[in-house]
Amino acid sequence: MELGLDGVSVDGIVHDVTLSAASGQVVGIVGPNGSGKSTTLRCVYRALRPSGGAVLLDGQDLLAMPLKESARRLAALTQDSHVEFDFTVAEVVAMGRLPHKGAFDRDTDRDHDLVARSLRQVDAEHLAGRTFLTLSGGERQRVLIARALVQEPDVLVLDEPTNHLDIRHQLDVLALVRRVGPTVLTVLHDLNLAAAYCDRVHVLDGGRVVAGGAPADVLTPDLVLAVFGVRAHLVVHPTSGAPQLLFGHPEVSP
């Protein structure tokens, strides 16, 4: 399913953001702190109504859809994905099935299987019986990713999915979302992860898209200096061939 942002604006914060993710693509949004990345995503997962523009799913106006219908198609891992009560991990993940169920439907065998599979996919099977609030930051993050996957979405919106994750789990989670295959729009702070895992990357600065395209074309030392104020040297990953950046502080000689 194709996701399109067409001139999305949020008064004073996000200005005319246009980008698209073709079916099955992983598209990244990078940019400095406060550049409008989360605010843009909030418009996509419907936590915020944009003041202008449209969000389109296969050309259909997402914001005009009933909430339950859009929740069946689109799942989000957000910066404010809180779990307030002391639910078990399995219960938290099972909540991801709610958009597919009627008010009085009980969990089916398929629901249980999907919960178990999603937990296995994020290496959290062993946590199923634990209460969510006792988990570490990285364990919580993986469980919330499982909750998004169990929704079987066509589109996955991820706000810094690698937050709190150790390096192994960062690589696992990004490889997983590529493998599972929904259309993915993800905010990433790590430019090298964006370069390695995204089909396309868009750079936000001051609420505007200042560059977009294939990572190798976008994540150049000139752009990194202009947008982040950091010197970068481009190297090519010796086995994957992905462009990777080595950073240095601008006040320290390279």
Ligand SMILES: Nc1ncnc2c1ncn2[C@@H]1O[C@H](COP(=O)(O)OP(=O)(O)OP(=O)(O)O)[C@@H](O)[C@H]1O
């Ligand atoms: N409800 C709000 N009221 C006022 N300002 C807001 C509101 N929401 C966001 N902002 C401001 O808009 C700007 C963009 O915020 P946003 O969270 O989208 O940035 P971001 O690119 O995701 O940043 P970060 O990398 O720090 O997570 C910030 O300056 C933020 O303080």
